[in-house]
Amino acid sequence: QDMATTKISYCVDPDWAPYESIENNQHIGISKQYLTLIEQRSSLRFTFVPTQTWAQTLSFIRNGKCQVIPLLNSSIERKQFLSFSDAYFHAPNALYGHYDQVMVGNLSSITKQSVAVVDGYRMHQYLTRKFPEMKLITVENEKAGLIKVANQQVDYFVGSFYSANKIIQQHALAQLRIVGIAELEDKLRMGVAKESSELLPYINQAIAQLTSEDHNKVFSYLKMANLVKQTNYAVVFKTAIFFTLLILILSAAYIRSVKYSKVLAAKNQILKNLYQQLDQKNQELAEISIRDPLTQLYNRSHLAEIIEQQIRLKHRYSTTACLLMIDIDDFKQINDNFGHKTGDDILKQFAKILSHCARDSDIVARWGGEEFVLLCPETEPDEAMVIAKRFQQALVEAHKDDFPVVTCSIGIAELDSKTTAEQWFVSADNAMYYAKDKGKNTVHCLER
């Protein structure tokens, strides 16, 4: 036989972790580690044939669907259809009991108590033979036996140390502990189907090639395998669902809050705009309340306030000021000749010219009807006279087709330290009437 092309098909126990098991259709465990090492050391090449159960594995090897089982105990019964290689992995068997049980040490110490053992395992045959008095309870597999002990349905379970430990770890059977060592040790070997027994020398040769370093590698894998917790898919699934739901709820809340804050921002903007409009309207209102609607000059009430202010200033700083009372001459006639509408336009024009002639610091107001007032702060009567004359001149110059000759009479009163607002106004009004009396289109300054 050409060793370079020796292909060997094999089946394993699908549920015997950590010795061997099948996960996602892949063979894993101690036997997998050894097969890999053997392939490195020899020209044997192993092809895995998956099975569903241990019984199926046994039937496959009997029917020639696979040639080798890589890791199992030899027994008289098995020797009927398998040839066994040299043992290459030794594993102790242990006695497991409930935490409440006393330590028993070894199998011989058990007298009355019940012992669970996996049906058909070599240990079962061994116990039946060696301890015929023992109260044996056969179980389907190691897990079933350990659970029976955990539930205190049997006193002990005896089974393979590594696999039992793995089950205890996987199923968190914290109430169990090792209470003794079973003297029968697992000497695990490869089982070769009788029909392929010609392979046996090559397999033994390959096993002999394994170094102590190789065995150590497998032991370190065993430690790793024990450390790595079996994934509990039910927990993972529940956790995933929980976090997915949590994320969905948080996202929904976030989206809602974003939407809500957008709506809020929009509403705030509307409110801000309304406030701005309101503020503007209030300003307009405030402006309207102090303005004459026709000429847009200050109205009578605002002028009264300013006159009061001017008097307070006079009392405090002894400032000078002049009040000019201006009355359009014969305005009735203008109204009669050109109509009330034109009369209004002339009043507007008149106000414009007066504002033009006034200085920035002067206050121009419409007293009512065709009467206007010019308040000139920091102004001596002779300066006020110049302003009045300049205005009369401007009126003449403003004469055009749409603006008839308009004249006015102006009375000037200087602010006296003792005068009240009313007296000051009356003085200016008197001066204006004096100017009218003098024949209109004149200026009269009241002598103090």
Ligand SMILES: Nc1nc2c(ncn2[C@@H]2O[C@H](COP(=O)(O)OP(=O)(O)OP(=O)(O)O)[C@@H](O)[C@H]2O)c(=O)[nH]1
């Ligand atoms: N178009 C217009 N006319 C007004 C307004 N207010 C008052 N008048 C008119 O102005 C005229 C003022 O007439 P009077 O008080 O007799 O005085 P006058 O005709 O100017 O005569 P003198 O004051 O003596 O020069 C009245 O006919 C009022 O109806 C206004 O807002 N618009």
